[in-house]
Amino acid sequence: MSIYDTLNKEQKEAVFQTEGPVLILAGAGSGKTRVITHRIAYLMDECGVNPWNILAITFTNKAAGEMRERVDRLIGFGSESIWISTFHSMCVRMLRRYSDRIGYENSFTIYDTDDQKQLMKDVYKKLGIDTGDIAPRAVLSAISSAKNELISPAQYKEQNGSDYRNRVIGDAYEEYQRMLKANNAMDFDDLLMMTVILFQNDDAVLKNYQERFHYIMVDEYQDTNSAQFELIRLLSAGRHNLCVVGDDDQSIYKFRGANIRNILDFEKLYPDAKVVKLEQNYRSTGNVLDAANAVIANNTNRKPKKLWCDQGRGNKLHFRRFNTGPEEASFIAQDIERRIRQDGSLSYRDFAVLYRTNAQSRLLEEKLLFLSIPYDLIGGTNFYERREIRDILSYLKTIDNGVDDLAVRRILNVPKRGIGQTTIDRVQAFADEGGISFYDALKRIGDIPSAGRAKAKIEEFTSLIEGLRIRAAGSSLKDLIDGIVTATDYEAFLKDTYEEDSADRIANIGELVNKAVSYEEGVFEEAGDERGGVSLLTGFLEEVALIADIDQVGDSDDRVLLMTLHSAKGLEFRNVYMAGMEEGLFPSQMSIDAPDDEGVEEERRLAYVGITRAREDLTLTYAMSRMVHGEVRYSPVSRFLLEIPEELLDESIRITSGGYADEQPYSSRSSGYRKEGDYDDYDFGHKYSSPYAEQAPVKKDNRLKAVYVKPHTAEEKKPFIARSMAKNGVNAGLSGLSKGQPSPKQKPDYTEGDRVRHVKFGDGTVRLLEDTPRDYKVTVEFDEAGQKVMYAAFAKLEKIDG
C-alpha cells in the first residue's frame, strides 16, 4: 500500500513521468493539485531527488502555501527546501540577489498600480503630454503589454509606426522606465521582464539557476504570459524536466498578457512532450458538470475534452430572475440563511457568491449585513490600498529606501505640515538639476535659494525621518510603526480629516501592526530562509507588495465568501451563487463590442470557471435592471445561461429570454416556489422615500450638498414596515426585525469587551463597536456561533453580566 494507490490511471501516468517535458491538461476539479504534490513526493521519495533541486511555481501565495503543506503531509520531510512560490515572488528573490548586475540596487522597491499612476503623472508633466490627449491608463496598459511581451522602450519605438499616439507612448515608456530606475523601483511587470533580462545578460546567473533546478513544475500554465514563458524556457533549458499543468478552458487573464498559445502550442515547442489528460472530476455532481461542458462547448479554439464524474446527477441548477439588483441581492442573502436553517450540515463557509465586477459586491454586502450573515469580501479595495495604510507604508519606504521619491512626496505633507505645491515644485526642480533624489534635495534645503519660509518645516520633516531611521535600526517593526504614528500624531490627523470613519482607519493601522508582528515571527521561525541579507523592513515591504487578495483567505473563519469570478479560480464550495447573469455585464459589453469573438470566448471560460466551483449546488441569478454609473440599465439574460440545457435548470429561462426581459409581463414567468413580489428590497432601514418624507440637507459625494429626503421617524415607518413584512413573510433570519422596526441610530448601552446576548446566537463578547453613518456596526464573538458583524439597531443585543 503506497500513497500512489489512490490515484487514477491518468494521474499515475502524470506522476510517474518524471523525465522530460510533460503537459498535464487538467480539467476543473480533476485532482490537479494532488497530482503535483504526489509528483513532488515521488521525486523525493522514490527517485532520490534532493528537494533543493525542485522548483514549483503557483499562481498565488495561498496556493503555494497549500502545496507545501500537502507535500509535507505526504512525506513529512524536506518540503521547506523546495522552492514553491509565485512567479512574482520567485523573481523578487532572484533580483534581490542579482539585480545589481542589470543596473539596479538590490534594495529596489516594488511599485503597485497606484504608484505607477503617480509616476506616470510625473512623466506627463516632464514630457508635456496632455492628459486629455491620451489617457495615462492607456499608456500604462500599453507599457504593461509591451513588458509582458519583453519589448524594451527602444524596441517599442522601433517596432511601432511614427504616428502620434505611438510616438507619445514610446517616449512615455522610455521616460517612465528611466524614472523607475532613478527611484530604484520596479513595477510588477518589471519583476518578470528584468529577471528575463538578467538571465539573457548574465550567463553565470542563468547557469547557476539551471544547475540548481533539476525539476520544474508550473501550475495554471494557461495563464502565463510571454515573459513568464521565456523565464521558464530559460530555466528549464538545461535538463528539460519541465512539467506544466493547466487547462486551456480556464484561461482568463488575457488582459494582463496571458497567452493561451503557451499551452496550446506546448507540444509544438517540445515534440517529445508527454501529454496526459485528466478528465475525471472529483468535485461536482453530474448536473453541474453537464452545464459546464455545455457552456464551454461553444468555444471554438480549444483542446477537446469533457469532464465526467461518477457521483450521480445531484440537484438541478437553480435559476432565479429579479427586477432589480437589490432584489437579487436580498434573495441571495435570504437563500443562504434558509439553506443553513434547513440543512444542519451546512455552515456559512460552504457558500460563495461570485460576480463579474467588484462593484456588484456592495449590494450583496448590504443585504448580508442586514441578515447578520457573516461574510468576507475578497478584492475590491485591497487592504494595502487604503489611504492610511499607504501613508504608513510610505513612511516605512522612506525610512528603508530614501531614493523612492514617490513615497517621500506622498508623506511630505501628511499629516499637514504647511508645505505646499510651490515648495514641492522647487525642491523637485533642484533635485532634477543636481540629478539627486527628492529626499536628498530636501536635506539640502539650505542650498535651495527661494525656499525661505518652507525651510524650517522641511528641516523638521527630514529630522523626523532621520530620527525614525535610527530607531528602525534596533527596533521591531511594531515599535517602528508605533513610532511613526506617535511622532506624526497620525491618529489625531485621521480624526479630524475623517470624522465619519476615523475609527475604522485607526483600526486598520492596528491591523497593519498585527501583520508586521506575524511577519516578524515568521522570519524568526524560518531562520534558514535565504533572504539574501535583506533587512526585516525591506522584507516586510516586499511581502506586502506581492500579497494578493485571495492570499488573505483563511479557512478557519466560518463566513460566506464574496468575490469576483477571477478570484474564485482554484477554489471550490458546496454552494455557489453566480450573480448578475446579464448580457453587457457578463459577458461584458466590451467583449461583446469587440470585432472578434476572442473576448466573449474568454468570458465564457470565466463562466466555465464559475460553474465548476460548485460541488453540490449552483444558483444563477439575473436582474432585469441594474444601476450602472448612476443610471438604470436594462439587460437581457446572459447568453451563457441560454447555453445551459434547459433540463438542467429548475426554472425555465426561455419564457422571458431571447430579448429584453421586459418584453413579457413579469407575472407570466413560471412560478416555482417563489411568489411574485418576494425578495423585495428590505432596505427600509434607511433611504426610502414616501409621502412622509421631509426635506433636509444630506451628504452626497461625501460633501454636504442638496436638499434631500430625510429618513422617517420610527412612528412614521410603522405602516410601511408592517406592509413590507406581511408581503415578504418575516423569517427567523430577520429576528431582530420581527420584533418591530429598527430604532433610529442610537449609541448602544454596551461597549467593546462587554458580554451581550443575542436572541439567536446566544451569549458573546463585543469585539468591536464602530460608528458608521447609518448605525453602529458591532462585531461580536459568540461563544457558540462564532464571530458575527451586525448593525446594532437590528441585532437587538442585550447587555449581560459576566
Added chain:
DNA sequence: TAGTTGGGTTTTTTT
C-alpha cells in the same frame, strides 16, 4: 496654503 466647489470621467477582470 488649505479648503471648497463644480464639472468631467469612469471600471471588467489582477500579480
Added chain:
DNA sequence: AACCCAACTA
C-alpha cells in the same frame, strides 16, 4: 455613484 482634477476663495 464615486472619484479626480482644476479653479476659485479665504
